[in-house]
Amino acid sequence: MMANQAEIQPGHLVLDPFVGTGSIAVACTVFGAMMQGSDLDIRVVKGYAVGGKTKNKGIPGLDKIDKFNIFTNFLHYGIPEPDIACMDVSMLQHKQLYSEAKPVFDAIVCDPPYGVRARSQKIGMKSTKKVKENTNTDEGEHFAMKEHFDFVELHDLLLEVASKLLVPGGKLVYLFHTDDEKPAEENKFPEHEDLVFLRSSRDGLTKHRARHLITMQKK
Numbered sequence: 060m061m062a063n064q065a066e067i068q069p070g071h072l073v074l075d076p077f078v079g080t081g082s083i084a085v086a087c088t089v090f091g092a093m094m095q096g097s098d099l100d101i102r103v104v105k106g107y108a109v110g111g112k113t114k115n116k117g118i119p120g121l122d123k124i125d126k127f128n129i130f131t132n133f134l135h136y137g138i139p140e141p142d143i144a145c146m147d148v149s150m151l152q153h154k155q156l157y158s159e160a161k162p163v164f165d166a167i168v169c170d171p172p173y174g175v176r177a178r179s180q181k182i183g184m185k186s187t188k189k190v191k192e193n194t195n196t197d198e199g200e201h202f203a204m205k206e207h208f209d210f211v212e213l214h215d216l217l218l219e220v221a222s223k224l225l226v227p228g229g230k231l232v233y234l235f236h237t238d239d240e241k242p243a244e245e246n247k248f249p250e251h252e253d254l255v256f257l258r259s260s261r262d263g264l265t266k267h268r269a270r271h272l273i274t275m276q277k278k
């Protein structure tokens with residue numbers, strides 16, 4: 060549905076800045092997109108702790124897959140693999156690059172973080188004291204994220220980046236969570252002067268909470 064809303068055509072360049080395990084990237088690629096994805100959590104991208112072999116018994120061919128990571132599904136479906144970067148979404152606004160960045164993406168399709176209602180994670184900068192975290196991998200140390208994004212700040216950033224990096228007419232498709240028990244202001248869909256709101260559809264999760272599939276278009 061999200062890839063469909065983005066009206067992806069073969070050859071479109073599409074970004075998912077919260078790519079996670081890559082489910083949206085798979086769908087967009089099936090529609091013919093060339094995908095770029097990023098996520099701050101390298102453990103998700105690399106598929107650490109994915110118990111594919113133990114939890115999904117009965118799926119043909121699963122026993123032949125040695126390593127599960129973000130590319131596994133693409134290999135399984137025989138579709139082009141995405142370009143993946145491990146980075147904080149705010150790096151899209153990197154000060155030395157952003158001012159000269161060109162509108163290159165035909166669509167940005169994503170599911171921003173919402174687990175903790177008002178907070179998302181942000182990679183700590185060099186000056187931030189880092190905390191070692193044991194991930195039980197052979198890939199070296201992982202450093203826990205120490206700073207946090209405000210929920211509003213995260214969506215403002217997403218819309219600002221979309222207004223800069225989308226080609227004219229390009230689509231921003233994303234999921235936005237609301238909670239009727241919160242003040243109306245917090246449930247207001249984000250706006251940007253260069254993005255036109257096209258449509259939304261509501262998916263009720265609980266009595267008070269819902270997620271909305273929002274489609275916007277760059278002017």
Ligand SMILES: C[S@@+](CC[C@H](N)C(=O)[O-])C[C@H]1O[C@@H](n2cnc3c(N)ncnc32)[C@H](O)[C@@H]1O
Pocket residue numbers: 076077078079080081082083097098099100103146147148149170171172173179180181182208
């Ligand atoms: C709702 S999940 C998206 C799931 C994804 N669609 C999938 O198929 O797995 C949100 C993702 O955003 C990532 N994330 C959270 N804060 C972030 C940030 N500041 N920059 C980039 N990625 C972030 C999380 O690691 C998580 O993978």
